[in-house]
Amino acid sequence: MVFVEPQLDLQQIGLSHPRVKQVLDIQRNTAPNRHKLFVAEGLWAHNLLLETGAPVECFFWCPEAIYSDEARKRSSEIAARAYRAYRVSPKTMERICERERPDGMVSIAQLPAWDRDELSFGDSALVLVADAVEIPGNLGTLLRSMDAAGADCLVMTNRRTRLTHPKVFKGSQGMCLTMPSVEFDEVEDAAIWLKRNGFSVYLADTDDARNYREVDYRGRVAFVVGSERYGISKAWYAHGFGRVFVPMLGRADSLNVSVSASVLLYEARAQQDRW
Amino acid sequence: MVFVEPQLDLQQIGLSHPRVKQVLDIQRNTAPNRHKLFVAEGLWAHNLLLETGAPVECFFWCPEAIYSDEARKRSSEIAARAYRAYRVSPKTMERICERERPDGMVSIAQLPAWDRDELSFGDSALVLVADAVEIPGNLGTLLRSMDAAGADCLVMTNRRTRLTHPKVFKGSQGMCLTMPSVEFDEVEDAAIWLKRNGFSVYLADTDDARNYREVDYRGRVAFVVGSERYGISKAWYAHGFGRVFVPMLGRADSLNVSVSASVLLYEARAQQDRW
Structure with missing residues (x-):
């Protein structure tokens, strides 16, 4: 089977871009965060975003940092789901990432908001x-x-x-x-x-x-x-x-x-x- | 009641002293550590050393950094128990401490060694x-x-x-x-x-x-x-x-x-x- 590299044609952005700054702000956990945004890093976290259908505000993609075939495949799926998607350099990826080797994928995503009046409970x-x-x-x-x-x-x-x-x-x-x-x-x-x-x-x-x-x-x-x-x-x-x-x-x-x-x-x- | 400052007359040492380097080595957790030495910081940890009778290899005392009366009192007790005791400057204290405000007390102490053949167990x-x-x-x-x-x-x-x-x-x-x-x-x-x-x-x-x-x-x-x-x-x-x-x-x-x-x-x- 021949693996076909997904062709993502994304605008490249650098460290001074407001979205990159936003990632760092969320990680620092200091600014107000009314929309409950959080940072997801790596394949495992992105699989969870896809499974749970969490809204993805912004996807940062670094093809040079991808090391797994699955991450290559998921990149296209996440990019399609995200409101915005950008390409970043390995250097920028390293700056916005807290973990090592994030497999080329970082996203700003949104936690679900549950309505306390709509939750229902069973007998137990x-x-x-x-x-x-x-x-x-x-x-x-x-x-x-x-x-x-x-x-x-x-x-x-x-x-x-x-x-x-x-x-x-x-x-x-x-x-x-x-x-x-x-x-x-x-x-x-x-x-x-x-x-x-x-x-x-x-x-x-x-x-x-x-x-x-x-x-x-x-x-x-x-x-x-x-x-x-x-x-x-x-x-x-x-x-x-x-x-x-x-x-x-x-x-x-x-x-x-x-x-x-x-x-x-x-x-x-x-x-x-x-x- | 008048509080009498304990009079500890200890040799002052600086950052280049081998014992200070030893603290940093233990905290970095990289060098061999056959004698099971660890670093205790602050009043709570030193009270535990006193209670358990753990051997104290070296006590570092910084009177300028002490903020509790109890730490002042315990300093003398720990110094009396330690094999070695030194005075350090607030700057040196800051360097050898992982936590903030260690209350003027840091020690290198030894974990007990238990002999597996001498442990005994109850019915439960x-x-x-x-x-x-x-x-x-x-x-x-x-x-x-x-x-x-x-x-x-x-x-x-x-x-x-x-x-x-x-x-x-x-x-x-x-x-x-x-x-x-x-x-x-x-x-x-x-x-x-x-x-x-x-x-x-x-x-x-x-x-x-x-x-x-x-x-x-x-x-x-x-x-x-x-x-x-x-x-x-x-x-x-x-x-x-x-x-x-x-x-x-x-x-x-x-x-x-x-x-x-x-x-x-x-x-x-x-x-x-x-x-």
């Missing part, structure tokens, strides 16, 4: 509330664990880190594209939304709490986990929600937030018997 | 085998989870990352100092050691495996987890050990290794009913 459901979680890598690992445990939705309150942070995309293995997530400015509104949707809510806390193995998680269950340093914010304690703790039997005083959330999610999932 | 015991785990942060989080779950020992085979890596110390919250760990050059020897100590061994694998909730973990149990990219190495499959899997119900094909290990450890621990 699992929601995780991340309250003021600070470290992007932790939020990423949380999303990856939620995906694995078959959770239904991430709720964010007192948001400290953005889902568009490069480390969230990596840590979640791109699951920020597929795991529904909604954000509330006020804890109060999140609590009302959970109650209205029939969720039993449990705060992960060690004080005045029950061992997480001794609770019945059938039905719709939401766990609230808090910031790495300060725990769950006060406002969550005003609603009479239950509290559960994961026993800590050693010398350190805490578990990594994504670890404790995963232990809780898997316990609930096993009880809900949905596997 | 939990061991985690990390086979070829590559990412230091993952190994650190593993150790932190092992501490929390009250595990007894970390076994390393096909070691790819060192326990002295700065990210292991941080990720484990210093639990690499207290959680016993032993290393085997050959998987064969680790398998024999586990059998001789009466452990039921389970490989964490998705192929031909049982759901992790359907296994009886009473007694002495060891879980084997593998590298982030390649899983468990072949040699582990030659011993007829059982296999367990944590169900993955989503789109991504794997869980973070420290997350899946934690889910397994907590399940076993709950069954062993040791809390």
